[in-house]
Amino acid sequence: MIGEIKANARCLGWGFLLAWVFCAFYSGSMDGSSMVVDAMGGGVARRLAVSVLPVGSAVVSLIVIVAAERRLGPPTNCRALVVAAPLAVVVATPMLFLPVYGFAATPLLFAVSAIFTGAGSALMWVMWGQLYTRLPQDAVESCAPASAFVAALLSIATMAVPHGASIALVSIYPLISGVLLWHAWPEVSASASADHASLPADPLPLREAFGSMGRGGFGILAACMFVSIEGSFWASSSVDASHAVIIFVVSALFMAVVSVSATAGPRRVSLSFAYRWMCPLMVAGFAAIIVLGAKTGAFAAAGVGIASRFAFCVITQMYFASYAARGAATPVQSYAVGWLFVHVGDLLGLLVSFPLQDAIGASVIEPSGAAAVLIVALVAAVMLALNDETRFLSWETPQSYAGAVCAASAPAAGMDAAVGAGAGAATDAGAAVDIGTVDAAGAAGEAKAGHLVLRPQSVRGAGGEGEGAAGEMGVSAPVAVGASPSAISSQNPQPVDFIGQRVALLAREHKLTPRETEVFGLLAHGRSIPYVRDALIISRDTAATHAKHIYAKLDVHSRQELIDLVMSNEL
Helix, strand or coil: CHHHHHHCHHHHHHHHHHHHHHHHHHCCCCCCHHHHHHHHCCCHHHHHHHHHHHHHHHHHHHHHHHHHHHHHCCHHHCHHHHHHHHHHHHHHHHHHHCCCCCCCCHHHHHHHHHHHHHHHHHHHHHHHHHHHHCCCHHHHHHHHHHHHHHHHHHHHHHHCCCHHHHHHHHHHHHHHHHHHHHHHHHHHHCCCCHHHCCCCCCCCCHHHHHHCCCHHHHHHHHHHHHHHHHHHHHHCCCCCHHHHHHHHHHHHHHHHHHHHHHHHCCCCCCHHHHHHHHHHHHHHHHHHHHHHCHHHHHHHHHHHHHHHHHHHHHHHHHHHHHHHHCCCCCHHHHHHHHHHHHHHHHHHHHHHHHHHHHHHHCCCCCHHHHHHHHHHHHHHHHHHHHCCCCCCCCCCCCCECHHHHHHCCCCHHHHHHHHHHHHHHHHHCCCCECCCCCCCCCCCCCEEECCEEECCCCCCCCCCCCCCCCCCCCCCCCCCCCCCHHHHHCCCCCCCCHHHHHHHHHHHHCCCCHHHHHHHHHHHCCCCHHHHHHHHCCCHHHHHHHHHHHHHHHCCCCHHHHHHHHHCCCC
16 A cells, blocks of 8 residues: 555645645634624625535536536646646635725625635546546555545644634645646556546436436435534534644544545445445434533534544545446546535535524524434435445445456356356355346447446457457457556457466466466456455455465566566467
């Protein structure tokens, strides 16, 4: 993991964008909104507008980005946007928190600043998402948690400086994020991983793009809404804001534990996994308000809200990347629609929090009573979300592609035997086997298992040619680690079943076990350890151990050496 972080250090720039969001809107370290409201003349309506307008601007911008992709392409196609988006956020951020007393145009100035920050940050969320979808899966699962940890450290550091200095410091974070994105994008976009050979070229129709998430979109929205409401109880209490440092330290540790747990086992980078730990945690936060009272309980609830938000951001960042990589949507649609539901959830949370906290302040409702109602609503929302078995919410699929994996490791003449071995391996993993079907009308040679489109046997070239049949499980060229699919397809053409035959021959020659042969077949196609973990439904450590044994038996020391051995003409 440390090696992946060092190799992709510039990809940690997402952490600076995350730090900007947490410092500006969640930590309270830059809370100048009350002064801005006073400068506008005060009032409940203005207070609501000051909180809602930046989030609403981001919501509108994300909708525009999704709608414009079919006509204008992804945002990174325009290098000017990569520069303009962070600059817009940098220039506009101070105006959100520095009031201009006695200035008649203060409301207009704030509105313009809110629009700039919302639009600029929306573009940056999507552009960082485009970059993450092109990283190897193991790099994504290393860089996303590391970026969030950087964001936590930056948030803690920001709390230690005076209010004016914190505004200047936080305003720089998007600029640093933009600079790192600018430098990382050319290299990453030119070397798409074999894990992401299924990235779709054409955007889905607009209605289908928004509907592809099913209830998963509602699940994201509900989670963010309740997290926002939970944090609002602390704002109405008398707890000293300096305790936010404690909250962020604990949140960083909690986020690290969730990230390790999510990446250690197979198919856990999903919203269903996030909900399994997030729901009990948020219920505990609301329960703390009932048991511990308005002051201490609100502090605990705020800690739960920040910790949940940090961990949820990490899980969604990794999941949106894998969702796009499996061909379910373009990177822009995956991240723009995903973050759209996040921002809509925040927006609804604000709209609920303001009247709720006003009612609590006026003694219309007790905090404990409000917390009890919210627990019931939260459980109902989670049950509705987890009842969904559609494409977006969960990794689970009705069929396993372990049989197809095993078939990749066998010569065409021995396909029946490979199917039998694959079935046995999948039975050990507790999953049904389906080698897949050939989609003759579309891209020939795509093996489908459940909702996933699997192409371990093929790599699509620039013209969409050169895909082997599903039964042959071969590719038309040697595979280089980190090489783009188009680059792979143009190197040294070989028979379509070449890799499958070579894997089978080498496996027999070096006495690999059936499971090692399955892993070998995936590694030979340039797949990463996390891909092997999810494909064979084994833990990451088990996949890594198999790879280590394969390297030792084949006398190679890296994945590239393994691929070179497979593609060589000598046995």
